[in-house]
Structures are given as structure tokens and as C-alpha cells.
Amino acid sequence: KVTLLHGSHRTGKRTDAAMEKWRGHGLGQFIHWGLYAIPGGAWNGKQYNGAAEWIRSWNGIPKSTYDSLNYSFNPTAFDAKSWAKTAKQMGAKYVTFTTKHHDGFCLWPSKYTKYTVANSPYKKDIVKAVVDAYDQEGIDVILYFSVMDWNHPDWRYDIKSKEDSIAFERFKKFTRNQLIELLTNYPTVKGLWFDGTWDTSWVKQAAFADELETEMRKLRPGLIIGSRFRADENGKRHFDSNGVLMGDYEQGWERKIPSRIEDVHGNDWDCVMTVPENQWGYNAAWNGHIKTGLELIEMTARCVSLGGNFVLNFGPKGDGSIRQEELKLAAEIGDWMKINQQAIYNCGYAGYDKQDWGYFSKKTGTDKIYMLVFNVPVSGALRIKTPAKTVIKKASLLADATETFTPEQISGDEYFLHLKKGTHPQPFVIVLETAPGQQSNGVKYEKAK
Numbered sequence: 001k002v003t004l005l006h007g008s009h010r011t012g013k014r015t016d017a018a019m020e021k022w023r024g025h026g027l028g029q030f031i032h033w034g035l036y037a038i039p040g041g042a043w044n045g046k047q048y049n050g051a052a053e054w055i056r057s058w059n060g061i062p063k064s065t066y067d068s069l070n071y072s073f074n075p076t077a078f079d080a081k082s083w084a085k086t087a088k089q090m091g092a093k094y095v096t097f098t099t100k101h102h103d104g105f106c107l108w109p110s111k112y113t114k115y116t117v118a119n120s121p122y123k124k125d126i127v128k129a130v131v132d133a134y135d136q137e138g139i140d141v142i143l144y145f146s147v148m149d150w151n152h153p154d155w156r157y158d159i160k161s162k163e164d165s166i167a168f169e170r171f172k173k174f175t176r177n178q179l180i181e182l183l184t185n186y187p188t189v190k191g192l193w194f195d196g197t198w199d200t201s202w203v204k205q206a207a208f209a210d211e212l213e214t215e216m217r218k219l220r221p222g223l224i225i226g227s228r229f230r231a232d233e234n235g236k237r238h239f240d241s242n243g244v245l246m247g248d249y250e251q252g253w254e255r256k257i258p259s260r261i262e263d264v265h266g267n268d269w270d271c272v273m274t275v276p277e278n279q280w281g282y283n284a285a286w287n288g289h290i291k292t293g294l295e296l297i298e299m300t301a302r303c304v305s306l307g308g309n310f311v312l313n314f315g316p317k318g319d320g321s322i323r324q325e326e327l328k329l330a331a332e333i334g335d336w337m338k339i340n341q342q343a344i345y346n347c348g349y350a351g352y353d354k355q356d357w358g359y360f361s362k363k364t365g366t367d368k369i370y371m372l373v374f375n376v377p378v379s380g381a382l383r384i385k386t387p388a389k390t391v392i393k394k395a396s397l398l399a400d401a402t403e404t405f406t407p408e409q410i411s412g413d414e415y416f417l418h419l420k421k422g423t424h425p426q427p428f429v430i431v432l433e434t435a436p437g438q439q440s441n442g443v444k445y446e447k448a449k
């Protein structure tokens, strides 16, 4: 163990109500929207083959030309209420919304730069519209904020001279001002999702970032900040020099999901996921593999079964409308969630051995276990291996409690549930009412100390 001034200030999960609520969300929505949605991954008829929200970094466009896009930003089809309704229908419990991406364009009328929505034909405060609309639907709002700001003259990738250092001091003040401004303008937001924090210039700011995190938490008690915001004084990010998670949850699961519980090191985490392989902002030409509703439902189940949240990304078009393919996916996911949401919300890791047929989740604070079945074995026999002697008092279909299953016990902690051939359109959920087991001599089973 090394002594750290600016490492993690907490070990283990947060236990306050705000974090418990976040932990129970299960399914969230990410929205990437900004000037990059106008070109939508192409420029002068040429396709940019990177991520659409990074098109400014393409040498196919003069930077100044991209930067002038604020003068053409007029999303006449933007309707935050309809976005929030779509999220509600899908069953999302929170939304992570881009206030400012790497290009530096602010979707709120910041006082600290001219490069905002106020200096666009649209003029109005988009962040406020989104916060109000999602609040009204009872969906929590987390604000995405990129520290890296390609538009700001004082941004530096590293600090190599006195001039760099003077400029970056101005940039640090600017960043703090914008963050305090966001937390002050939109007091109902529940957290901040930081990005653009990997460059050396920011990694060198361990003390400043630590103080800023403390200041934000004091301003907004309960605020949720992930592991991506700041590095410790040795430049360690996400996990400090002692291997302790920075911030309140791990933000490293970007377009990837842990494969087993050991991978999450007992921490909270979220997985943020794109529908195409790697497009966050709107890209008109969706190339490569486009995930289906069933794939995304399974990813949601897998994340919840490992104690995390699954956050699915939407990239609205330059006019503010959501593309048909995303609306269709939201509806498919929502249809499944309407029947099976009990196995997702306020659920976490069950501690049951992973089986090939799918995933277990456990209703937090109860002995209720869910079996989320994606792959019925040809035998029709679903194996269950409980973490310890456990009595299964009842097994029934979540969608129809009158459909019950009589577990066949094959050992002290192993059972089979036998399905009738081809009876359930997959994926479906079985709910197990369980109780701690009794040893054979009737003595109450005590978990090993």
C-alpha cells in the first residue's frame, strides 16, 4: 500500500440511498447529440470511417469549417418530451446526456464560452429541455461532460512550456466554472459521466481534480461520479495506485461487458453500449454489425446478473429526431421489459453458478431469484446450482404465476426444472421463491463464517 493524497477516498460500494437507487436502475439510455449529428458521419459525399462524433478529427474537413456548424444548428424536430416518452416506453430508469462532447459545443447557454446553443439559430437551452422532460417521466438524469475541449484555445494535450501551463490554468478554471454552472442550473441531475480525461495535461491535475470532485460533491450531496473523472498523483486512472476504484462506480465497460463476477472486483459499474459496433453520434450509414433487440435484451440481462447497469446509446439526427431503427429497438426492448422488468429493476448478482441456459438475478434485499432464460437446452432441463443449501419453495413463470415448475432435486444444492417442449417464446423469466436450507438434522443452515 502506498500513501496517496489524491487516490480513492472510499473503499467498497457506497451505501447511501442515492447510490442504491442508481444501482437498482438496471437499464439506462445514453444520448449523444451535438454538431456532429449534422454531417452524420459524411462530408461532401465522402464517408468518414471513424466514429461519427469524432468527425472533426478527420483531415477530410477543415477544423474551422466544422467549428462553424453552430451557425447551422437548428433542430426543428427536437422534442425532448418525445425522447423522454421513448425512454419511458423502453423501460430506461436513467439517461446520460451529452452536455458538451470533445468538439466543445455546449448544448446549454454557458456563460463561460460563446460556443454554445445560444449562438446558434436554435438559441434555446437544450440541456434544460432534456432535464425537465426526463424529470417529468420520472427518469433520472446524468450529465455527460467531456473535459477535453477541441474548441477552447486554452485546451492542451500536454503541458510542455510555461505558455502551456498558463493556458491550462485558464482552462482548469473554465472547466470548474462550467461544471459548477451545470450543477447550479440543473439541480435535479443525479450525477456526472466524465469523458475526455485520458490526456497527460489532465492526468497531471490530480490535486485540482480531487479538490473539484470534493467541491461538486459538497454542492450536490449524493452526486454520482464515476471512475473516469480523475487520476491519482501517480497518474493512475479508474483504479488508484493501491488498486482501489476511483469515484463511485467503474466506467471502464465501454462497449464491453464483464464475463464473470470476479471482473467487477466488488464495485458498482455501468456498461455503455452502441447499437452499431462503434458509433455514438448520429451516423447516416450504419455499417457493420447492427445489434438486434434480442441481443440488447440479453446484454441487459447479463449486466444485471453481474450487478451492473446497461446503458444503451441513441444518436439523434441533426434535426433532433430519433432514427426509425433506434425507435424500433426501444419498442422491442420495452415490450420485453413490460413483462419481465421485475427481473431487472432493483436486482443484482445472485451468487448462483452461471448456467448455459442464461442468467440469474436476485431481487436486492430478498431471497427472490430470477432465471432469465435465453437458451433452452434440447433436454428442456434447466440446471440450478444454488450457492449453498437452499430450499426452492416455489418456481413459476414470471409472466404467468399459474405456470409452475416442480424442481427435481439432484443433490443438496442442485436442481433441474423441466420445461415442456417448445412452450415459451424466448427469452422468458422463471421466478424462484427460496429460503435458506435446513441441514438434514433439522439444524438451521448457518453460512460459513
Ligand SMILES: COc1ccc([C@H]2[C@H](O)[C@H](O)[C@H](C)N2C)cc1
Pocket (backbone or CB within 6 Å): 032, 051, 053, 054, 195, 196, 254, 272, 280
Ligand atoms: C480514443 O478512443 C475513444 C475516445 C473517446 C470515446 C468517446 C466516444 O466518442 C463516446 O463519447 C464514448 C462514450 N467515449 C468513450 C471513444 C473512443
